[in-house]
Amino acid sequence: MTLRRLGSDAAGLLVALVVALPLYWMVLSALKPRAALEAGDPTPYTLEPTLESFRRVLLLDGFGQYLFNSLLVAVVVVTVSTLCAFLAAVALTRYRFRLRTTLLIMILTAQMVPVEALTIPLFFLMRTLGYGLPGIGLNQLGSLMLVHTAFAIPLAVWMLRSFVAAVPKELEEAAWLDGAGSLTFVTRVLFPLVAPGVVACSIFSFIMTWNDFLFARTFIISAQENQTLPIALLSLFKPDENDWGGIMAGSVLMTLPVLVFFLFVQRRLANGLGGAVKG
Numbered sequence: 001m002t003l004r005r006l007g008s009d010a011a012g013l014l015v016a017l018v019v020a021l022p023l024y025w026m027v028l029s030a031l032k033p034r035a036a037l038e039a040g041d042p043t044p045y046t047l048e049p050t051l052e053s054f055r056r057v058l059l060l061d062g063f064g065q066y067l068f069n070s071l072l073v074a075v076v077v078v079t080v081s082t083l084c085a086f087l088a089a090v091a092l093t094r095y096r097f098r099l100r101t102t103l104l105i106m107i108l109t110a111q112m113v114p115v116e117a118l119t120i121p122l123f124f125l126m127r128t129l130g131y132g133l134p135g136i137g138l139n140q141l142g143s144l145m146l147v148h149t150a151f152a153i154p155l156a157v158w159m160l161r162s163f164v165a166a167v168p169k170e171l172e173e174a175a176w177l178d179g180a181g182s183l184t185f186v187t188r189v190l191f192p193l194v195a196p197g198v199v200a201c202s203i204f205s206f207i208m209t210w211n212d213f214l215f216a217r218t219f220i221i222s223a224q225e226n227q228t229l230p231i232a233l234l235s236l237f238k239p240d241e242n243d244w245g246g247i248m249a250g251s252v253l254m255t256l257p258v259l260v261f262f263l264f265v266q267r268r269l270a271n272g273l274g275g276a277v278k279g
Helices: 002-031 034-038 052-058 063-094 100-112 115-129 141-165 169-177 182-193 195-210 214-219 229-236 244-270 273-278
Strands: none
Touching (some): 002 052, 002 244, 063 100, 063 141, 063 182, 063 195, 063 229, 100 141, 115 141, 115 214, 141 195, 141 214, 169 182, 195 244, 229 244
């Protein structure tokens, strides 16, 4: 048993090192002097760390606006998609109605379609919607919010269904006996119990939206003020010579909000549904 435990710990440590190595190299490259990067220095450490690469990134024209745009899109997508997915999961799990199975199959099918196959149709759709809906269309942040919300909801629904289904029926019956209606049960009883699932869905939605490059590059064509942070990093790629220090520093800055968001919700995520129901 001890040998098996040691083997599991060793395997877990190896996996952690493999995952952490690219992150370490990214931070190291961001802190290395530019001359060392241009010379191709392969040393896995630096004795002269510098923040010059971060300074170049932060001084990019419009960097603050790009950061605000990314945060705005991510917050809207997380809020709307998580709320819609939670209500849909409750309806699909707790209620019986016609075409329920068909709807579940459609949600699953939507997850199977590659994003790349839908990019061109979505481009023409956003262009058409832009003629009649303000804030939606090409060069508008609303198009990114709409598309990312549509892609985030199916995955969130499937994730939350298992959390909602794990809540015992006896709790719902007890709430009814106490005089609680459906809305009261969903908001005051069910939602706190499935909060770990809601947090997990919000994390996936945030990461998917925050790291988006394809849709931002496709829909935001000429409106420089509506560009997001991943697109801003393109300015560091030069035809003659790439600014690898700036690219790595920008990647570190893009990673920080995700880490902060995860640290903010990790305690809620760590609380298992079983423990919540037991309490």
